[in-house]
Amino acid sequence: MAMSFNKTADGEWKLDVCGYTCPHPQMYTKKALQKMDSGDVLTLVFDNPSSGESILAMCDAEGNDLIDRQESGGSSVWKIKKA
Amino acid sequence: MTESSNVLMQKGSLKAMGVLLFVIAGSLWALSIDTRFLYLLVYVWFGVIYGMFLQYGRFCMASAVRDLFAVKVPRMAVGMMIAVALYSIVAAIVTLSGFSTFHSNAMGWHVVIGGAIFGFGIVFTGGCASGSLYKTGEGNMNSLLVVLSISFAQAIIVSASGWWDSLVPQSWIDSAVAKDMPAELSVTQGWFDIFTAGYVWDLKGATTAEMFGWADTTFGIVVLNTLLTAILPVAILLVLLYAFYYRKGYLRRSGKTALSMGEEMAGMWAMCTSSKNTALAGIGLGIFAGLHMYVTGVLREYYGIMNFGEMLVAMGYTNGLSLQETVFDPGYWYITTQEAQWGGWVMQQLGVNTMDNIFFGLENGLPNPLLNAPGFMSIGIIFGAAVMALSRREFKWKLPNWESAIFAIVGGILMGLGARIGMGCNIGAFFATVTNGDPSGWVFLFGMVIGAYVGVKAFTKWMDWNASRNSSGCDL
Numbered sequence: 001m002a003m004s005f006n007k008t009a010d011g012e013w014k015l016d017v018c019g020y021t022c023p024h025p026q027m028y029t030k031k032a033l034q035k036m037d038s039g040d041v042l043t044l045v046f047d048n049p050s051s052g053e054s055i056l057a058m059c060d061a062e063g064n065d066l067i068d069r070q071e072s073g074g075s076s077v078w079k080i081k082k083a
Numbered sequence: 084m085t086e087s088s089n090v091l092m093q094k095g096s097l098k099a100m101g102v103l104l105f106v107i108a109g110s111l112w113a114l115s116i117d118t119r120f121l122y123l124l125v126y127v128w129f130g131v132i133y134g135m136f137l138q139y140g141r142f143c144m145a146s147a148v149r150d151l152f153a154v155k156v157p158r159m160a161v162g163m164m165i166a167v168a169l170y171s172i173v174a175a176i177v178t179l180s181g182f183s184t185f186h187s188n189a190m191g192w193h194v195v196i197g198g199a200i201f202g203f204g205i206v207f208t209g210g211c212a213s214g215s216l217y218k219t220g221e222g223n224m225n226s227l228l229v230v231l232s233i234s235f236a237q238a239i240i241v242s243a244s245g246w247w248d249s250l251v252p253q254s255w256i257d258s259a260v261a262k263d264m265p266a267e268l269s270v271t272q273g274w275f276d277i278f279t280a281g282y283v284w285d286l287k288g289a290t291t292a293e294m295f296g297w298a299d300t301t302f303g304i305v306v307l308n309t310l311l312t313a314i315l316p317v318a319i320l321l322v323l324l325y326a327f328y329y330r331k332g333y334l335r336r337s338g339k340t341a342l343s344m345g346e347e348m349a350g351m352w353a354m355c356t357s358s359k360n361t362a363l364a365g366i367g368l369g370i371f372a373g374l375h376m377y378v379t380g381v382l383r384e385y386y387g388i389m390n391f392g393e394m395l396v397a398m399g400y401t402n403g404l405s406l407q408e409t410v411f412d413p414g415y416w417y418i419t420t421q422e423a424q425w426g427g428w429v430m431q432q433l434g435v436n437t438m439d440n441i442f443f444g445l446e447n448g449l450p451n452p453l454l455n456a457p458g459f460m461s462i463g464i465i466f467g468a469a470v471m472a473l474s475r476r477e478f479k480w481k482l483p484n485w486e487s488a489i490f491a492i493v494g495g496i497l498m499g500l501g502a503r504i505g506m507g508c509n510i511g512a513f514f515a516t517v518t519n520g521d522p523s524g525w526v527f528l529f530g531m532v533i534g535a536y537v538g539v540k541a542f543t544k545w546m547d548w549n550a551s552r553n554s555s556g557c558d559l
Contacts, residue, residue: 022145026156047481049141062332074477
């Protein structure tokens with residue numbers, strides 16, 4: 001399945017990188033956040049657990065907030081608010 | 084927690100228990116055949132422990148060098164440094180007790196070149212040699228593809244000969260011929276044989292203590308090998324990681340523009356503990372990697388052997404031994420050589436002569452995978468990671484898409500090539516070396532960092548091109 005990045009509503013974006021392994025998810029997430037404005041929310045869907053650790057550290061370093069985190073059966077749906 | 088998530092958790096735990104029981108049953112079966120298989124089972128169970136820690140901490144050394152450049156995240160690099168520090172301390176105790184199984188690697192240009200090729204490859208495969216194993220245990224078939232690619236690439240590299248043999252320097256060929264090796268190894272056919280006998284064997288490898296004439300002394304082991312070769316570089320690298328990758332964010336979070344020395348130290352501590360899972364995995368892996376060496380050393384003394392090949396002969400298993408009646412048996416954490424043996428063994432079953440070379444024929448042998456002790460360590464890593472992933476509900480069967488599959492195969496070939504040129508991977512050529520006082524590991528890491536930097540640049544260009552032609556949504 002190919003990566004998809006869409007604007008779902010005003011100030012809301014969705015990045016789906018399911019099926020991808022490192023380093024795709026964290027690198028696509030970084031690029032997506034760069035494209036967004038401050039205060040926008042990204043819904044990130046991925047299924048590579050090790051990328052999650054790097055994305056968490058990336059958010060921590062850049063001040064972005066992880067406002068929601070759902071994990072189920074190896075898949076993750078995170079909501080990240082850009083600082 | 085909802086009722087359905089409780090049920091899922093219980094199912095995951097039951098499956099994890101099932102995997103663990105399978106390994107226990109296999110161990111008991113092996114012991115019922117011959118109690119001396121205890122030696123092999125030590126590899127299995129340390130592999131299981133490594134796999135559990137690797138999965139728990141998402142501990143992948145590819146991430147250590149790649150994520151620094153790709154997303155400016157030092158998490159894994161910090162975890163790796165913690166593991167190096169702990170392993171070096173335990174390794175010092177093991178060496179002082181006389182049970183060390185460590186051998187230094189030869190130092191030369193091949194180490195940095197091999198490291199660079201390996202570092203370039205890991206950016207594309209998404210995992211280092213151990214990382215690919217633990218991710219296979221999470222159900223990731225892309226990582227299994229990486230493991231297979233590394234295995235067969237190495238087996239072909241060390242055994243193939245052709246027109247490319249003429250590209251090696253004549254001085255290497257002359258030096259290889261002068262070694263007067265057994266005719267069945269045909270050392271002048273195959274560039275890797277010529278490279279090994281004509282170049283690597285002419286180089287020296289030593290721990291720092293051995294270089295300064297303090298080998299086998301407490302001062303040499305503790306001060307020169309552990310403090311000077313492992314702990315001091317770790318401390319310097321942690322300071323650099325803090326200064327260049329963590330301090331800015333720490334300043335912003337603390338709302339200050341300048342920090343006192345005490346606050347800087349607190350910042351360093353915050354960096355080291357920012358990912359508790361990774362830090363704990365680093366501590367666990369460091370301690371158990373050292374203990375592994377100790378347990379194997381004790382068993383070698385108990386059984387009166389220097390190599391598992393001697394035990395195999397005593398047990399009546401003589402197929403696949405090297406000309407020296409040995410098999411690959413490092414006695415500590417190692418990955419790529421046993422994977423090369425898997426590939427070589429399969430090729431041999433298909434009728435290819437993979438024993439007419441130094442790597443398999445003289446040094447490591449090609450034992451049946453059921454008798455390959457370090458091979459079982461790698462399998463143990465997969466099972467250990469599966470146990471942890473299942474119990475944490477992170478196990479998921481995942482098939483690669485075409486893009487990932489091509490990256491896995493090509494990256495795996497590069498990792499195999501780099502590992503053979505550099506005489507090991509990030510574990511055998513870096514982790515196990517620097518922690519035992521052999522500075523060649525830092526040279527391998529230097530090469531890995533350069534390779535990963537170039538790899539991230541190349542990967543980013545490809546990703547930009549791929550995103551620009553993506554029609555399913557917005558451009559990235």
